[in-house]
Amino acid sequence: MSEVPFKNPGWAGNTGEFDLDEDQVRGDDFVGTRPREGGHPSGAATYPYMLPEKHPDAPLFEGEHKERFDKILTRYPNKQAALLPTLGLAQEVRGHVSPETMDRVAELLELSPAYVRGVTTFYTMYNKRPVGRYLVQVCTNISCNLCGADDVMEAFLRYTDTEIGETSEDGEFTVVEAECLAACGFPTCVQINSRYYENVTPADVPKIIERLKAEGAGGD
Amino acid sequence: MAYPYVSDREVRVLSKYFGDPAQRRLDTYVERGGYQALKKAFEIGQDAVIDEVKTSGLRGRGGAGFPAGVKWSFMPKQPTKPHYLLCNADESEPGTFKDRELMRWDPHQLIEGILIASYAIRAKHAYIYCRGEFFEATQVLAKAVEDAYAKGYAGADIMGSGNDIDITVHVGAGAYICGEETGLMNSLEGRRGQPRVKPPFPAAVGAFGMPSTVNNVETLSAVPHIITHGGQWYRQWGTEKSPGTKLFCVSGHVNKPGNYELPLGFPLTELIEDVCGGMRDGKALKAVIPGGSSVPLLNAEECGRCNLDYEGVQAVGSMLGCASVIVMDEDTDIVKQVRRMVQFYAHESCGQCTPCREGTAWMTKVLLRIEEGRGTEEDLDTLLEMSRQMTGTTICVLSDSAAAPVVSSIQKFKDEYLALIRRGERVGVA
Numbered sequence: 001m002s003e004v005p006f007k008n009p010g011w012a013g014n015t016g017e018f019d020l021d022e023d024q025v026r027g028d029d030f031v032g033t034r035p036r037e038g039g040h041p042s043g044a045a046t047y048p049y050m051l052p053e054k055h056p057d058a059p060l061f062e063g064e065h066k067e068r069f070d071k072i073l074t075r076y077p078n079k080q081a082a083l084l085p086t087l088g089l090a091q092e093v094r095g096h097v098s099p100e101t102m103d104r105v106a107e108l109l110e111l112s113p114a115y116v117r118g119v120t121t122f123y124t125m126y127n128k129r130p131v132g133r134y135l136v137q138v139c140t141n142i143s144c145n146l147c148g149a150d151d152v153m154e155a156f157l158r159y160t161d162t163e164i165g166e167t168s169e170d171g172e173f174t175v176v177e178a179e180c181l182a183a184c185g186f187p188t189c190v191q192i193n194s195r196y197y198e199n200v201t202p203a204d205v206p207k208i209i210e211r212l213k214a215e216g217a218g219g220d
Numbered sequence: 221m222a223y224p225y226v227s228d229r230e231v232r233v234l235s236k237y238f239g240d241p242a243q244r245r246l247d248t249y250v251e252r253g254g255y256q257a258l259k260k261a262f263e264i265g266q267d268a269v270i271d272e273v274k275t276s277g278l279r280g281r282g283g284a285g286f287p288a289g290v291k292w293s294f295m296p297k298q299p300t301k302p303h304y305l306l307c308n309a310d311e312s313e314p315g316t317f318k319d320r321e322l323m324r325w326d327p328h329q330l331i332e333g334i335l336i337a338s339y340a341i342r343a344k345h346a347y348i349y350c351r352g353e354f355f356e357a358t359q360v361l362a363k364a365v366e367d368a369y370a371k372g373y374a375g376a377d378i379m380g381s382g383n384d385i386d387i388t389v390h391v392g393a394g395a396y397i398c399g400e401e402t403g404l405m406n407s408l409e410g411r412r413g414q415p416r417v418k419p420p421f422p423a424a425v426g427a428f429g430m431p432s433t434v435n436n437v438e439t440l441s442a443v444p445h446i447i448t449h450g451g452q453w454y455r456q457w458g459t460e461k462s463p464g465t466k467l468f469c470v471s472g473h474v475n476k477p478g479n480y481e482l483p484l485g486f487p488l489t490e491l492i493e494d495v496c497g498g499m500r501d502g503k504a505l506k507a508v509i510p511g512g513s514s515v516p517l518l519n520a521e522e523c524g525r526c527n528l529d530y531e532g533v534q535a536v537g538s539m540l541g542c543a544s545v546i547v548m549d550e551d552t553d554i555v556k557q558v559r560r561m562v563q564f565y566a567h568e569s570c571g572q573c574t575p576c577r578e579g580t581a582w583m584t585k586v587l588l589r590i591e592e593g594r595g596t597e598e599d600l601d602t603l604l605e606m607s608r609q610m611t612g613t614t615i616c617v618l619s620d621s622a623a624a625p626v627v628s629s630i631q632k633f634k635d636e637y638l639a640l641i642r643r644g645e646r647v648g649v650a
């Protein structure tokens with residue numbers, strides 16, 4: 001398989017080099033990171049991030065998260081419409097959406113717990129069970145597949161020593177198969193937590209994993 | 221680093237500033253003439269805006285190709301209830317990767333288009349429904365919307381015109397079907413993103429039960445240019461029925477995959493040979509999917525006489541869709557790729573309609589069986605019969621989309637299916 005001749009400019013910045021951290025990739029021209037309390041209400045729903053640190057028992061909707069939740073509510077004609085962003089907010093804190101979280105969200109938005117469960121399970125981005133510090137989503141859909149996505153997938157499984165959907169023993173990685181991530185011209189596309197890695201080849205995989213492990217060890 | 225996906229055959233209208241991060245800043249955008257189209261729209265009035273867009277012949281870039289100006293004219297002229305504009309930024313059709321680029325490189329172009337469209341359809345609130353995976357693009361966009369608010373280009377009394385338009389960036393949570401316009405409305409309302417039965421159409425009963433218009437990111441990004449320069453100006457590119465420029469997302473086995481903005485009607489062969497630097501490793505072309513995974517495959521002969529406009533692609537038996545050109549070389553395992561696409565549809569079926577829910581799951585099984593050398597020739601008849609039952613029988617066209625690659629691949633690449641079946645029979649797996 002020949003090399004893809006170009007590297008995509010990458011994650012919100014000027015270069016897609018894998019060994020740069022997010023701030024470096026964003027560069028000076030990045031227009032800004034969203035403030036934690038949500039900034040202008042028009043953008044308060046644009047979270048959540050997928051963060052390495054997860055606190056499954058942390059309180060929900062307090063402090064800055066409460067501020068964001070309140071801002072979200074102002075943007076819709078009813079409370080139900082805030083359901084998806086609210087679930088996302090909860091997942092940002094806890095790393096997954098447990099039945100208990102769903103009940104709490106139901107209470108907050110005055111919906112029935114059964115309804116919230118029905119909606120939550122419809123969407124793939126809500127993790128119904130805990131995942132590793134890094135959720136690795138490898139696109140294996142057609143465009144990436146034509147350019148060797150299966151080999152990239154295999155490499156991730158081998159270097160993290162896991163199986164699809166399982167979390168590695170050290171709790172670092174959960175590797176799953178993703179559907180098209182809308183980066184088909186830059187195959188293979190891999191989403192790791194909130195960040196896209198593009199033009200990933202099997203040879204890149206050990207480098208990416210080492211880098212993430214080092215980041216984790218450094219206390220983030 | 222300069223944006224690498226460029227060709228001198230391109231006409232860069234929407235993608236002019238791709239690769240230039242400064243374009244994300246409001247002040248740069250304004251210096252370069254930004255928000256003047258919005259000002260002009262407020263001056264000429266709603267009807268003139270709709271007329272201009274009608275004149276341009278701009279067609280929806282989300283897949284169906286419905287004329288944007290005509291769609292806007294379906295909205296009530298005398299609002300009795302709130303109206304909504306919904307910008308479809310859920311881009312998830314396999315092979316498509318243009319909306320994300322438009323959002324992250326030129327967010328204000330999109331915002332200006334959204335404001336003009338909202339004004340034209342008398343909406344006071346626009347929602348941008350972004351794909352949940354787009355963390356980065358939505359952040360860029362949210363920042364741009366925030367800046368627009370701060371400088372009086374969004375919110376109350378925009379540019380002192382007396383017009384109020386709010387914009388909210390909303391994020392989905394991972395479901396392809398939320399890209400379908402009525403699925404999108406359900407999802408926005410905090411429901412499962414299952415498509416609704418039409419009629420009623422969105423212009424009558426849309427989001428939150430109110431008149432709504434859904435437009436794709438690329439459609440809306442073209443609007444400021446049309447208002448600035450006029451509908452006729454836009455027609456200098458493209459064909460009579462498919463005017464203007466279009467972002468072509470080229471992926472697969474070409475030397476330079478990427479997004480290329482070209483006049484509609486551009487010959488497919490030239491796209492592959494000139495713009496994308498030819499086939500990778502000098503291999504021969506086997507097949508192309510011209511419009512994203514939902515449309516029929518073309519074989520090499522059909523590619524040779526295919527022009528990339530809505531009518532041109534139809535003439536060779538497929539559809540332009542979102543102009544997501546997936547190129548496959550001679551070594552491609554067609555059966556495997558078709559199976560992978562159908563597997564996607566099985567995963568994404570929302571489950572409301574039996575032919576779709578059962579059909580996509582069953583087809584995946586049969587295709588897998590053939591791929592593994594355990595298939596029979598009758599399986600091909602079964603697949604065709606299932607496809608027939610899945611086409612035109614369901615609430616939305618996801619079901620038809622799943623059938624399209626199956627039918628076209630059996631028609632055009634039957635030998636590959638038969639080879640797998642025969643090999644299986646010979647070694648006695650079957």
Ligand SMILES: Cc1cc2nc3c(=O)[nH]c(=O)nc-3n(C[C@H](O)[C@H](O)[C@H](O)COP(=O)(O)O)c2cc1C
Pocket residue numbers: 279280281282283284285286288308309310311312313396397398399400401402434435436437439440616617618
């Ligand atoms: C299954 C399915 C998925 C779709 N996904 C998208 C999508 O991701 N983005 C999009 O803009 N349109 C998508 N569409 C088309 C929309 O229903 C709608 O036609 C479009 O957003 C209208 O905008 P336009 O007229 O500007 O093209 C999809 C349609 C179907 C049936």
Ligand code: SF4
Pocket residue numbers: 397414415568569570571572573574576577614615616617618619
């Ligand atoms: S055709 Fe499929 S995806 Fe569309 S509404 Fe029916 S079951 Fe849902």
Ligand code: FES
Pocket residue numbers: 139140141142143144145179180181182183184187189314315316
């Ligand atoms: S097919 Fe992999 S990102 Fe689209």
